Amino acid sequence: MTNLPRSSFQPPLRMLMGPGPSDVHPRVLAAMARPTIGHLDPAFVGMMDEVKVLLQAAFRTGNALTLPISGPGSAGMECCFANLIEAGDTVIVCVNGVFGGRMKENAERCGAKVVLVEDEWGKPVDPAKAEAALKAHPGAKALAFVHAETSTGVASDADALCALARAHGALSIVDTVTSLGGIPVLLDQWGADGVYSGSQKCLSCAPGLSPVSFSERAVGVLRSRKTKVQSWFLDLSLLTAYWGGGAKRAYHHTAPVNALYGLHEVLLMLHEEGLEAAWARHGAMHDALKAGLEAMGLGLLVTPSARLPQLNAVLVPEGVDEAAIRAQLLARFGLEIGAGLGSLAGKVWRIGLMGQSATPKHVMACLGALESVLAGRVAAGAGPAAAARSLFG
Numbered sequence: 001m002t003n004l005p006r007s008s009f010q011p012p013l014r015m016l017m018g019p020g021p022s023d024v025h026p027r028v029l030a031a032m033a034r035p036t037i038g039h040l041d042p043a044f045v046g047m048m049d050e051v052k053v054l055l056q057a058a059f060r061t062g063n064a065l066t067l068p069i070s071g072p073g074s075a076g077m078e079c080c081f082a083n084l085i086e087a088g089d090t091v092i093v094c095v096n097g098v099f100g101g102r103m104k105e106n107a108e109r110c111g112a113k114v115v116l117v118e119d120e121w122g123k124p125v126d127p128a129k130a131e132a133a134l135k136a137h138p139g140a141k142a143l144a145f146v147h148a149e150t151s152t153g154v155a156s157d158a159d160a161l162c163a164l165a166r167a168h169g170a171l172s173i174v175d176t177v178t179s180l181g182g183i184p185v186l187l188d189q190w191g192a193d194g195v196y197s198g199s200q201k202c203l204s205c206a207p208g209l210s211p212v213s214f215s216e217r218a219v220g221v222l223r224s225r226k227t228k229v230q231s232w233f234l235d236l237s238l239l240t241a242y243w244g245g246g247a248k249r250a251y252h253h254t255a256p257v258n259a260l261y262g263l264h265e266v267l268l269m270l271h272e273e274g275l276e277a278a279w280a281r282h283g284a285m286h287d288a289l290k291a292g293l294e295a296m297g298l299g300l301l302v303t304p305s306a307r308l309p310q311l312n313a314v315l316v317p318e319g320v321d322e323a324a325i326r327a328q329l330l331a332r333f334g335l336e337i338g339a340g341l342g343s344l345a346g347k348v349w350r351i352g353l354m355g356q357s358a359t360p361k362h363v364m365a366c367l368g369a370l371e372s373v374l375a376g377r378v379a380a381g382a383g384p385a386a387a388a389r390s391l392f393g
């Protein structure tokens, strides 16, 4: 008993500019500190209905089956696969980074026959390859892909990929964890079928919730399942009785009440700003960061047409110990950036400009801090000056 801690945990103040979580606004932290009420309290049920409407607007969809799963983005991913896929189904999975690989893992665990469409890490999914796979496997149940690959900073063409899936009678399963709130996510325009996201990337909420949305077509597939969803917790037919039921709402699990206050608040803030304005802000902060990095002599991994503004994979200069640089940024400036994963480990840093971390303050602080820890290797003063010109003329 002598080793029991005696004081509260006090997290250090950080600037979160990695692949998520991003900085959480004090308004959201305040919302999460409000009194816990019962998850079937009429007041809470009213808030759940508001969260659904706010999520539909954020996803640009009229999908009735739109709700936050109680779990991180990975739970949303699992929810899509577990509900839409049955053993024996053929699923085409596009892999161009870490998260496509996890989709493959999910599809396999559902008993699917997986057909891989592989593209190099750092390149977008090639729609021509996806189309060839759909043609070669005419009975495929779904085409799954990651819209914004956080492991590389690459955007794939969700509009084209969803259209291809539809044209071949397959469902589309789309990962929008890093895209929602940062770049256009247009579910109805795309005709996307099973979509999941996360709370802690461009929405800038605390981690732990995963918004999902399912089209009418996907709901039809759910209704005609031959077997029960193998996950009780993620079974949408049970979840909708909790999230969809109005007055006759049935207990399923105890919703993370205070976490949902946070989601309600970030969605409110997103719509106060305006979705278009939020997308434009992410774009402008990316332009400024890029101008600064280039002025310092640092390059980006991804070709300009496929770059995600909210996740910048920066090439580590020859001879630099990338982990030591990240450790110095954290120790000296409280600044967190991300490391490269998989085949990009040691080769790139990942600088996130997500949600509340996509501000001029973050861009300038990051460039100044990078310049100081890379002193002698990059041109002094050039980065922040170029970013300031990009931001303020």
Ligand SMILES: *Cc1c(COP(=O)(O)O)cnc(C)c1O
Pocket (backbone or CB within 6 Å): 020, 072, 073, 074, 075, 077, 099, 146, 148, 149, 150, 151, 175, 176, 177, 178, 198, 207, 208
């Ligand atoms: C972060 C992320 C996930 C997983 O989300 P968690 O909240 O960490 O479970 C899935 N897909 C993409 C593209 C992500 O960036």
